[in-house]
Amino acid sequence: MSEDTSGRSDIGDGSNDVTVGEPGLVRIGELSRRVGISDHTLRAWETRYGLLRPHRSSGGFRLYSADDERRVRRMSHLLGRGLSPAEAARVVLGERDEDTVLLRLPPPPENLPPPPENTTTLASAQAAQAGPHGGPHGGPQGGLLGGDAAARSPFHAARDSLTRALDRFNDAGAHGVFDEMLAQFSVEAVLREVVVPFLHTQGERWQNGDISLIQEHFASNVIRGRLAGLARGWASGAGPRAVLACPPGELHDLALMVFGIVLRGGGWRVVFLGADTPVGQIVPALTPTPQLVVIAATNRHRLEAVADDLREMSGVVPISLAGVGASARFADRVGATYLPDDPVGAAQRILAATR
Ligand code: B12
Structure with a gap:
């Protein structure tokens, strides 16, 4: 196997040698750029859920196909609908029926104001993070975050997602965000970067009249439940x-x-x-x-x-x-x-x- 500085490399799997850069087979960095999800997360989805099924080059590099890309995009979409990563992966891999799983999620309450335009799911925000113009195909929900989305951290995106779910009394959605965060980051990072700032912001939003006391109570109780889960057995x-x-x-x-x-x-x-x-x-x-x-x-x-x-x-x-x-x-x-x-x-x- 050889690789030149343009990123093209000759790879081989038995007699079927192909060249990286040919349509459909790409390295993880390129896949990450296309779908707007970090290579760290993609690897986690591969090892935890078997979501990606890479080919191997003769030099041992993993190479991902158009099918892998399709599965990642579907996963990202389902996370955005409020599924946990494990559930979403089962749906993508055909082990669970999408309609049945989604049916179990509470519907978004009616008569609520539309979410602010700059809120989105963690996955789609990470997609936007890939670059201001997205990949060649755009992110899965490309452009959702607008111009400065690329500058935002995944923690900002997570806070937005959490806020959006909790404002709508969607506890399953909020738990999905927590599941996703905890799959990717340490507990300490999630607490420091998402939970504590979220609580601060809740106070301001309540004071400014952006949320009702009822929304604030609901959010506090969902968060409390989640913290209690993390605290289990701590004595x-x-x-x-x-x-x-x-x-x-x-x-x-x-x-x-x-x-x-x-x-x-x-x-x-x-x-x-x-x-x-x-x-x-x-x-x-x-x-x-x-x-x-x-x-x-x-x-x-x-x-x-x-x-x-x-x-x-x-x-x-x-x-x-x-x-x-x-x-x-x-x-x-x-x-x-x-x-x-x-x-x-x-x-x-x-x-x-x-x-
Ligand atoms: C969630 C919440 C509630 C929940 C609490 C649920 C629960 N189980 O904790 C409920 C709905 C019950 C509630 C009730 C009330 N709340 Co309240 N609440 C909040 C909110 C949104 C988040 C609190 C929180 O957890 N913050 C996270 C912590 C980390 O942030 P922090 O408090 O700023 O703390 C900083 C430091 O002090 C330090 N820190 C804080 N605690 C600890 C603990 C340790 C161990 C360490 C090391 C550090 C540390 O960390 C932070 C710096 O990063 C805040 C808004 C806010 N800005 O915090 C209002 C807030 C605290 N509430 C407020 C008020 C006024 C009330 C009520 C009086 C409202 C009412 N009229 O009924 C009641 C009072 C209840 C009572 N008797 O205690 C005010 C308090 C103003 C004040 N200083 O007195 C705030 C600031 C909202 C506001 N902007 O006006 N509330």
């Missing part, structure tokens, strides 16, 4: 133990869950007490004493109300305070430390310091 094991709680009256516990999931990823055990916890009762209820107690709040008054409990507890166990309601000054007053970073960064810093 077990042999690592150091962290107790996570919000003070009385405080309901915002999603960031605390994000923090716990990352900590768990580093081997810690997480005892999650969550919203509205009687802080003064934590330590007496737990033996042996945990290595760390983290209390998070969005409202400083809810922390100030338990200042005496915190001060007393800090004589027994290391306490950290976090969230918009916490501050270094207040933490200092009660003998605690303050976690100024975002939940993912803070957990990663603790993991790095305790390794």
